Amino acid sequence: xxxxxxxxxxxxxxxxxxxxxxxxxxxxxxxxxxxxxxxxxxxxxxxxxxxxxxxxxxxxxxxxxxxxxxxxxxxxxxxxxxxxxxxxxxxxxxxxxxxxxxxxxxxxxxxxxxxxxxxxxxxxxxxxxxxxxxxxxxxxxxxxxxxxxxxxxxxxxxxxxxxxxxxxxxxxxxxxxxxxxxxxxxxxxxxxxxxxxxxxxxxxxxxxxxxxxxxxxxxxxxxxxxxxxxxxxxxxxxxxxxxxxxxxxxxxxxxxxxxxxxxxxxxxxxxxxxxxxxxxxxxxxxxxxxxxxxxxxxxxxxxxxxxxxxx
Amino acid sequence: xxxxxxxxxxxxxxxxxxxxxxxxxxxxxxxxxxxxxxxxxxxxxxxxxxxxxxxxxxxxxxxxxxxxxxxxxxxxxxxxxxxxxxxxxxxxxxxxxxxxxxxxxxxxxxxxxxxxxxxxxxxxxxxxxxxxxxxxxxxxxxxxxxxxxxxxxxxxxxxxxxxxxxxxxxxxxxxxxxxxxxxxxxxxxxxxxxxxxxxxxxxxxxxxxxxxxxxxxxxxxxxxxxxxxxxxxxxxxxxxxxxxxxxxxxxxxxxxxxxxxxxxxxxxxxxxxxxxxxxxxxxxxxxxxxxxxxxxxxxxxxxxxxxxxxxxxxxxxxxxxxxxxxxxxxxxxxxxxxxxxxxxxxxxxxxxxxxxxxxxxxxxxxxxxxxxxxxxxxxxxxxxxxx
Numbered sequence: 001x002x003x004x005x006x007x008x009x010x011x012x013x014x015x016x017x018x019x020x021x022x023x024x025x026x027x028x029x030x031x032x033x034x035x036x037x038x039x040x041x042x043x044x045x046x047x048x049x050x051x052x053x054x055x056x057x058x059x060x061x062x063x064x065x066x067x068x069x070x071x072x073x074x075x076x077x078x079x080x081x082x083x084x085x086x087x088x089x090x091x092x093x094x095x096x097x098x099x100x101x102x103x104x105x106x107x108x109x110x111x112x113x114x115x116x117x118x119x120x121x122x123x124x125x126x127x128x129x130x131x132x133x134x135x136x137x138x139x140x141x142x143x144x145x146x147x148x149x150x151x152x153x154x155x156x157x158x159x160x161x162x163x164x165x166x167x168x169x170x171x172x173x174x175x176x177x178x179x180x181x182x183x184x185x186x187x188x189x190x191x192x193x194x195x196x197x198x199x200x201x202x203x204x205x206x207x208x209x210x211x212x213x214x215x216x217x218x219x220x221x222x223x224x225x226x227x228x229x230x231x232x233x234x235x236x237x238x239x240x241x242x243x244x245x246x247x248x249x250x251x252x253x254x255x256x257x258x259x260x261x262x263x264x265x266x267x268x269x270x271x272x273x274x275x276x277x278x279x280x281x282x283x284x285x286x287x288x289x290x291x292x293x294x295x296x297x298x299x300x301x302x303x304x305x306x307x308x309x310x311x
Numbered sequence: 312x313x314x315x316x317x318x319x320x321x322x323x324x325x326x327x328x329x330x331x332x333x334x335x336x337x338x339x340x341x342x343x344x345x346x347x348x349x350x351x352x353x354x355x356x357x358x359x360x361x362x363x364x365x366x367x368x369x370x371x372x373x374x375x376x377x378x379x380x381x382x383x384x385x386x387x388x389x390x391x392x393x394x395x396x397x398x399x400x401x402x403x404x405x406x407x408x409x410x411x412x413x414x415x416x417x418x419x420x421x422x423x424x425x426x427x428x429x430x431x432x433x434x435x436x437x438x439x440x441x442x443x444x445x446x447x448x449x450x451x452x453x454x455x456x457x458x459x460x461x462x463x464x465x466x467x468x469x470x471x472x473x474x475x476x477x478x479x480x481x482x483x484x485x486x487x488x489x490x491x492x493x494x495x496x497x498x499x500x501x502x503x504x505x506x507x508x509x510x511x512x513x514x515x516x517x518x519x520x521x522x523x524x525x526x527x528x529x530x531x532x533x534x535x536x537x538x539x540x541x542x543x544x545x546x547x548x549x550x551x552x553x554x555x556x557x558x559x560x561x562x563x564x565x566x567x568x569x570x571x572x573x574x575x576x577x578x579x580x581x582x583x584x585x586x587x588x589x590x591x592x593x594x595x596x597x598x599x600x601x602x603x604x605x606x607x608x609x610x611x612x613x614x615x616x617x618x619x620x621x622x623x624x625x626x627x628x629x630x631x632x633x634x635x636x637x638x639x640x641x642x643x644x645x646x647x648x649x650x651x652x653x654x655x656x657x658x659x660x661x662x663x664x665x666x667x668x669x670x671x672x673x674x675x676x677x678x679x680x681x682x683x684x685x686x687x688x689x690x691x692x693x694x695x696x697x698x
Contacts, residue, residue, distance in 0.1 A: 015539055016539075023548075026549065029553070136679065136682055137675070140678040140679035148671060152664055152667060163658075215323045246541075252543060252544075283541070290540075291539050
């Protein structure tokens with residue numbers, strides 16, 4: 001177990017190293033930040049000074065080494081617009097994103113697995129066909145489209161829920177602000193989890209041990225929930241963890257549309273203001289979260305299913 | 312079904328009984344008939360994988376519906392200039408944000424700059440008087456214009472009452488026409504982006520799967536790196552770095568979205584390398600390239616096509632997302648994402664919801680239809696896997 005953990009850890013660090021390298025490469029393709037910061041009016045001397053301060057007058061390989069060192073020390077630079085350390089601004093906003101992502105995934109896992117199991121044990125029934133069609137819609141609709149449609153229907157037409165804003169206002173908790181973005185964000189993972197659960201359950205339900213359980217006359221509920229579901233959950237857990245990692249770093253549109261002050265909204269703002277250090281920091285931070293979540297999931301997996309360690 | 316255990320037990324018992332009992336003796340006629348049937352099957356030329364897949368696909372009604380919708384969208388995209396009722400960029404500022412099914416009432420005048428172009432003037436009423444047309448403008452004033460300045464010769468040439476079926480946007484452009492032209496952008500970008508990631512994914516996946524060892528380790532490391540970066544951020548970073556535009560969007564999506572393809576192709580290579588026919592190519596001394604392209608890849612086409620259709624649907628989503636943020640294909644070219652962005656400000660005010668709803672439905676329909684078709688394809692290529 002220890003050897004496995006160390007192997008995975010080294011690999012994760014290598015992946016992060018790759019991400020930082022790719023980010024450095026892309027940032028090198030971007031327009032000159034000195035001009036970006038000062039606008040078109042800046043005189044050459046000021047531009048030179050900024051270039052020197054940012055180390056842009058050094059050769060590429062020196063900049064690369066410096067960049068690696070900075071990132072390793074947790075220094076992701078300063079924002080062009082607010083001049084605050086990037087990591088600080090991201091960390092400050094991460095709580096809002098995590099709240100949204102985790103609450104969404106809790107809903108998505110429960111509803112998704114529920115629909116998947118019901119669909120599988122009544123396969124090709126009306127319920128199954130209808131819910132799988134809805135799940136396909138869920139996969140087909142981009143997040144921002146779903147968000148806007150939800151705003152239109154529940155906010156504008158029915159006027160049930162507030163359409164934008166954060167749940168903490170003046171030190172008070174307003175949970176109704178969480179409902180709409182959370183549900184919209186959950187729609188796609190619900191669809192995918194339902195599809196994965198259904199196909200996994202169908203496969204398990206036709207296996208020999210379920211047949212044996214049926215033959216020995218085990219109660220139907222215990223066949224479905226004890227024999228089948230537990231064994232069908234493996235791919236479901238993979239999907240759930242991948243989506244949790246994905247949502248923690250990928251809620252840009254939902255945050256943007258619902259004005260939810262997380263790292264996604266901050267990233268979209270940074271993009272519209274060409275605040276490159278903040279974008280770059282968000283990319284590296286997101287990749288780091290993604291890799292860390294996957295690393296933890298790998299370890300839990302190896303603990304639950306020793307076969308994983310061999311792979 | 313829950314709570315139906317006796318039936319389940321019954322089913323198993325019947326099956327066991329059926330297996331234990333002695334099969335009935337066949338009559339001579341029956342044996343002969345079965346033998347002849349077997350002969351027929353053996354003599355008939357076996358059909359290709361494509362034949363059987365297509366036959367299974369044709370029976371899947373949802374998949375065929377998806378295919379038909381996709382084909383209609385492609386036709387609309389290709390013939391947008393013929394089918395669209397208006398020039399998508401034509402602005403009639405007086406007709407800003409008109410409702411669905413709005414009737415316009417315009418006089419067409421010849422453009423002074425380009426004689427082949429016409430400029431519409433929105434009017435209330437008009438009458439002809441001594442070679443001049445006297446009309447009331449939108450704000451109720453009377454104006455007149457010489458007949459010779461109007462386009463065409465007959466009254467029906469220069470007086471039009473066009474219908475804006477889906478209403479107009481802020482600049483008085485026809486929403487329906489812009490949707491039709493938007494289909495062009497969406498499908499073109501998605502097609503070429505998917506082509507791009509198909510080539511990258513198949514290439515990297517084949518190399519990794521065929522050579523294995525450190526080559527595989529290296530490629531899989533790179534694949535994991537790209538996979539760890541949120542796709543949308545990576546696409547955005549690439550398109551900003553390349554400059555904004557059509558081909559930049561294509562490249563940005565293409566070089567980000569090959570990860571799934573590379574993984575599937577690699578997996579196929581791992582599985583197929585163990586088969587006898589690939590071993591035979593080695594025994595025959597075939598070159599590696601020939602083995603890869605003539606023997607392994609054609610036999611992996613099923614999964615490749617399935618991943619490619621899913622990728623195409625995702626590319627439509629990414630294109631729409633990019634242009635929603637204003638980072639995709641640039642105005643004045645109309646794209647669905649950009650139309651939504653221009654229109655969604657009205658939602659909070661509770662007016663002109665069509666400006667958001669119609670492009671949103673267009674995106675949903677396109678992706679949904681393609682996913683229906685893709686799901687059908689997967690079932691058709693692999694009948695064991697249902698959905």
